[in-house]
Amino acid sequence: MKKNLYPRCARCTKKVCVPLIKVDEEPSLDEAPAFCPMKLMTETVENSLTEYDKPEVKEFARLASVQEFECYERLPDGLRTKIPRIEELVQFAHKCGYQRLGLAFCTGLSGEARILTDILENKGFEVVSVRCKVGAVPKERIGVKSEEKIAGPDRFETMCSPITQAEVLNAANVDMVIMLGLCIGHDTLFIKYCRVPMTVIAVKDRVFGHNPLAALYLANSLYYERLMTKTG
Numbered sequence: 001m002k003k004n005l006y007p008r009c010a011r012c013t014k015k016v017c018v019p020l021i022k023v024d025e026e027p028s029l030d031e032a033p034a035f036c037p038m039k040l041m042t043e044t045v046e047n048s049l050t051e052y053d054k055p056e057v058k059e060f061a062r063l064a065s066v067q068e069f070e071c072y073e074r075l076p077d078g079l080r081t082k083i084p085r086i087e088e089l090v091q092f093a094h095k096c097g098y099q100r101l102g103l104a105f106c107t108g109l110s111g112e113a114r115i116l117t118d119i120l121e122n123k124g125f126e127v128v129s130v131r132c133k134v135g136a137v138p139k140e141r142i143g144v145k146s147e148e149k150i151a152g153p154d155r156f157e158t159m160c161s162p163i164t165q166a167e168v169l170n171a172a173n174v175d176m177v178i179m180l181g182l183c184i185g186h187d188t189l190f191i192k193y194c195r196v197p198m199t200v201i202a203v204k205d206r207v208f209g210h211n212p213l214a215a216l217y218l219a220n221s222l223y224y225e226r227l228m229t230k231t232g
């Protein structure tokens with residue numbers, strides 16, 4: 001790959017990977033931009049596809065696509081969405097035959113964790129849950145200075161320990177893990193250490209009700225134009 005040529009799907013206007021062709025026609029790369037990963041990294045793309053030859057991976061991927069299909073209804077005036085993510089999660093976990101689910105949540109979303117647990121238990125799942133503060137270890141353990149503590153220098157402040165959350169769930173024999181509202185960076189560590197198939201029900205956004213896309217939808221508005229200001 002040339003130094004300044006790298007995949008940039010987000011800048012692509014051709015989208016030859018989603019061609020409007022018939023089922024028996026072959027997609028063509030002729031119109032694909034030079035930065036298209038299908039042109040730039042042909043071998044990587046082809047090698048990645050061999051993973052689906054593993055029966056368990058293929059079945060998981062198939063169920064995910066069926067779930068995606070079931071999120072729409074086909075009406076005379078076109079496609080309509082019909083299932084919120086929470087119901088998608090329940091349906092998909094049932095499809096996969098899961099019984100015991102793990103929940104890694106942020107202490108700031110304790111109420112949401114309780115409601116989610118109620119919903120999942122009412123739908124027949126067993127829910128193993130672990131709070132981010134598990135371990136009760138002070139922030140000084142990872143070198144946080146007293147002036148960097150949210151509650152102030154004189155208070156004991158428990159560090160978030162996403163690694164402990166992950167290891168507890170790794171050891172708890174759960175079929176799938178759900179991540180709820182972990183902070184940026186804490187979620188990165190959780191994902192790195194979690195060895196159970198994982199999905200995300202929500203990420204943390206303290207300003208936008210845990211919906212970070214609200215900032216994108218406002219990025220071209222007067223109130224959030226600072227997001228588009230070049231600073232780097």
Ligand code: SF4
Pocket residue numbers: 008009010012013014015016017018032033035036037038
């Ligand atoms: S895979 Fe290629 S054609 Fe598809 S969006 Fe990316 S650059 Fe465009």
